[in-house]
Amino acid sequence: MISTRLLTPEQKNEILGQAYFYRSWFYFQIIKRYGGMPIIDKVFEGGDDDIPRVTYHESHDWMMEDIQKAIYMLPDSWDDPNYGRPTKIAAMALKEWAQLFDASPLMQNDLNSTENKGYDTERAKSAAKSAYEVIRYMDGSKSAPYPYGLASKEEYTNVFYFKYPPVHQPEYIWVKRQFPNAANQNQKRTIRTFWQYEDLAFGSGPDGNSMCCPSLNIVNMFDKKGADGIYYPIDDPRSGYALDYAHKPFEDRDPRFYNNILLPGTTWGHYADGRTYYITTYKGGAAYQHMLTQKDCNKRMFTGFMCKKFMWPECNQYLEKNNPNCWWDYRFLTIYIRASQIYLDYAEALFEGCGSATATIEGCPISAAEAINILRRRIGLTDLPSDIVADPDKFRAAYRRERAVELMFENHRWWDIRRWMIAHELFAGQYPIKGMLATPKDKNHSKVQDKSTLEFTYEVTDVIPEERKFGMKNYWYPFSMNDASSLNNLVQNPGWE
Numbered sequence: 001m002i003s004t005r006l007l008t009p010e011q012k013n014e015i016l017g018q019a020y021f022y023r024s025w026f027y028f029q030i031i032k033r034y035g036g037m038p039i040i041d042k043v044f045e046g047g048d049d050d051i052p053r054v055t056y057h058e059s060h061d062w063m064m065e066d067i068q069k070a071i072y073m074l075p076d077s078w079d080d081p082n083y084g085r086p087t088k089i090a091a092m093a094l095k096e097w098a099q100l101f102d103a104s105p106l107m108q109n110d111l112n113s114t115e116n117k118g119y120d121t122e123r124a125k126s127a128a129k130s131a132y133e134v135i136r137y138m139d140g141s142k143s144a145p146y147p148y149g150l151a152s153k154e155e156y157t158n159v160f161y162f163k164y165p166p167v168h169q170p171e172y173i174w175v176k177r178q179f180p181n182a183a184n185q186n187q188k189r190t191i192r193t194f195w196q197y198e199d200l201a202f203g204s205g206p207d208g209n210s211m212c213c214p215s216l217n218i219v220n221m222f223d224k225k226g227a228d229g230i231y232y233p234i235d236d237p238r239s240g241y242a243l244d245y246a247h248k249p250f251e252d253r254d255p256r257f258y259n260n261i262l263l264p265g266t267t268w269g270h271y272a273d274g275r276t277y278y279i280t281t282y283k284g285g286a287a288y289q290h291m292l293t294q295k296d297c298n299k300r301m302f303t304g305f306m307c308k309k310f311m312w313p314e315c316n317q318y319l320e321k322n323n324p325n326c327w328w329d330y331r332f333l334t335i336y337i338r339a340s341q342i343y344l345d346y347a348e349a350l351f352e353g354c355g356s357a358t359a360t361i362e363g364c365p366i367s368a369a370e371a372i373n374i375l376r377r378r379i380g381l382t383d384l385p386s387d388i389v390a391d392p393d394k395f396r397a398a399y400r401r402e403r404a405v406e407l408m409f410e411n412h413r414w415w416d417i418r419r420w421m422i423a424h425e426l427f428a429g430q431y432p433i434k435g436m437l438a439t440p441k442d443k444n445h446s447k448v449q450d451k452s453t454l455e456f457t458y459e460v461t462d463v464i465p466e467e468r469k470f471g472m473k474n475y476w477y478p479f480s481m482n483d484a485s486s487l488n489n490l491v492q493n494p495g496w497e
Contacts, residue, residue, distance in 0.1 A: 017073030021086040021094070024066035028098050031059045032415060033477045035493060036111060052489035055110055060102040067095045077146050083167060084177030084333075089141075089148060092134045093173050093337045099127035100345050103352065104419035106475055111491045114472045116421040124353035129363040131346035134173075138339060148173060150339050153380045156259055159338065160310050161330040173342070176334035188327040191315055195307055197287060200269075200277070200316040214261055214305040216434040216460060218408055221401045222261075223381065225252035230382045233401065238385075243436070243458045255380045256405055262306035264438040265454045269313030272321045277313075278451035279306055282438040285445075302463060303435035309409055335410055340375060344403045347371040357395040369395070372402055418475055427470035431462035471495070 007015070031037050036059045038051040054062075070091040078085050101107055103123035105116045138148040149170045151159050159171045167177065178186060192201040194212055223231035224239040231254060234241035243249050250263055262268060264282035271277060280287040281304050291301050312330050319326040351357055351368035358367045366374075373383040388394040400420070404413055417423040426432060438456040445454055473495025484492045 013073040014075060017070045017075075017091075018086055020066040021070040021074065021091050024063045024070065024098075025086075025094060027059070027063050027066075028094070028101075031056060031063070032101055032419070034479070035107075035109070035476045038490075050488045053111055053491050056107045057102065060098060060107075063098065064095070067091055067098065071095065077144065080167075083146070084175060086174060089134060089137050090174035090337065092130070092137060093342060096127050096130035096134060096342070096345055096349075097337070099123065099130055100349050101415075101419055103127050103349065105421045106419045112494060114475050114494045119352040121353045121355075124349045125361060125364075128346055128349035128353055128361070131342055131349060132364050132366075134342045135346065138342070148339055150343070150375070150378050152378055153255060156256070156379060159335075160259075161312055161332040163329075164331045167331065167333070171338040171340065172333070172335065173337040173339060175336060175338075178331070178333055187332070188315075191311065191327070191332075195309075195311050196316070197301075197306060199287060199290065200318070212307045212409055213301045213303045214307055214408070215303050215463065216305075216436045217432075218404060219257075219261060219305060219436070221404050222254040222257040224249075224254075230385060231376075232385065233398070236385075243460065245441070245455060245457055249458065254405060258308075260307070260309045260405075260408060262308045264304055264456060265451045266306075267452050268306075269316055269319070271318045276450075277316070277318075280451065281306060282440055282445075282454070282456060284440065285451075302437075302461065303433075304438050304461075305436065307409065340406050341412075343371045343375050344399070344406060347399050348403070351392075351395065351399065355392065357389045357392070368399065372399055375402065375406065421475065423470050423475070424472060427468045430467060431464055432468055433463040433466040435461045435463045437461045 027037075036053050036055040036057075038053055039059065039062050040051075041062070044051075070086070071088055074086060074088045074091055076088050078087065103120045103126075105118055106114075108117040108120055109115065141147045142149070146168045147170055151169070151171045155170075158169055162169060220234055222234075224234050224241045225231050226236075226238040226240055228238070230238070232239035240247060241249055250257075262279045264279055264285065266279045267276050268279055269277045281291075281301070282288060287301075310332050314323075314326045314329055316326070346364075347368040350359070350361070350364050350371070354361060354368075356367075357369040360367055369384060369389045376383060384395075384398055388398050400416070403416060407413070417426060437459050439459075441455045441457060442448060445451075448454060473493070476493040476496075478496035479490065479492055484490055
């Protein structure tokens with residue numbers, strides 16, 4: 001045990017700042033699941049079971065005290081061996097993120113209600129001001145040892161995997177650092193378990209079947225370039241989109257589409273003998289046929305798509321035979337907060353606080369529309385069409401679509417649709433999750449060497465194993481029966497009584 005007498009005031013602040021940060025981070029994880037919780041600001045003695053819940057706002061306000069202390073105490077940066085510890089900007093980002101949740105429709109409920117009461121506009125404005133403080137901090141960090149900022153179109157892939165060193169990427173505000181090596185299989189197993197198709201992983205069950213096959217629902221959120229060169233949502237007639245071969249539905253899409261999505265027939269790495277590997281999730285393809293018989297995946301991969309995000313083509317078990325380092329050629333880190341999220345948070349908070357996509361307020365000099373356009377321009381997209389910006393309903397759909405596309409598979413979507421209170425609408429149908437069945441036009445497709453030349457017809461399909469039901473009570477998680485019955489004043493969430 002190190003005596004505190006040996007620590008400088010700066011070192012004490014660094015330790016305390018991390019403690020306050022983590023206490024607020026974990027408290028945030030609890031209240032966004034369960035709603036308002038007891039305030040634990042003392043050491044409880046055995047037998048003390050009177051722990052009443054407070055409202056979400058009261059929980060949030062108490063948590064803000066910890067975050068403010070963390071902002072004051074944490075350093076601007078750490079040296080390289082300590083990179084990944086929370087910093088001042090990480091605490092600032094957590095502050096605005098938590099404030100955005102606090103302003104959201106779900107969080108306006110008390111302990112006994114679950115209804116959509118809309119945004120708290122004043123709390124939304126506060127979140128916008130805090131988010132802009134993070135943007136301003138990033139703009140002022142260009143000469144810092146670890147600068148922060150948006151990745152360019154050319155740098156975009158490096159957000160998700162990169163050559164080592166360096167480990168720091170400008171988009172990273174707070175990440176979990178990993179040190180993968182031959183003795184530590186974390187990286188290899190993570191890729192195999194969550195991202196790779198079994199054929200590349202040589203595994204079975206949860207260790208070999210991809211858990212993250214993009215649905216047609218998310219694929220349909222990527223804009224498409226219209227005849228006038230402007231990118232539009234695919235439900236806008238100006239996009240020229242239709243899910244048939246003649247309209248080339250997967251050409252001229254948002255550039256992020258090609259960084260995130262693998263299509264049927266796509267080339268993806270190669271075998272140990274040099275043969276090209278293809279994504280064969282089309283009808284009659286090798287992957288498709290495998291999914292018909294593989295009990296572990298239970299047909300959940302029948303979306304037609306594979307996830308490209310976080311993966312590089314060289315990481316597969318075929319190449320491991322020749323190159324044991326294929327899993328370590330790149331690094332990927334768990335991303336908790338990155339620069340793009342800040343702009344998305346800012347746009348949402350300012351718009352919902354003001355009711356206008358073009359308005360600004362003191363402390364927020366750029367509009368919500370401009371914040372979204374900054375993100376779009378840096379990836380090669382055109383600005384949002386002016387008619388979308390001018391229509392509040394269309395702009396709300398636009399910023400939510402941008403959020404889904406930019407942050408897909410980064411653990412945001414589930415929490416967003418809950419706090420917006422749209423989950424019960426999205427899951428209203430019997431089979432809400434949709435896939436796409438691609439059928440080769442060439443009946444002899446198995447004999448075609450270059451699968452990337454195949455042409456397909458397309459149809460929308462139901463992902464039948466995913467029969468999801470979401471009722472109003474599902475917006476908050478239930479407490480266990482034991483906790484609800486044994487602790488005095490621990491009010492159960494509505495609908496779970």
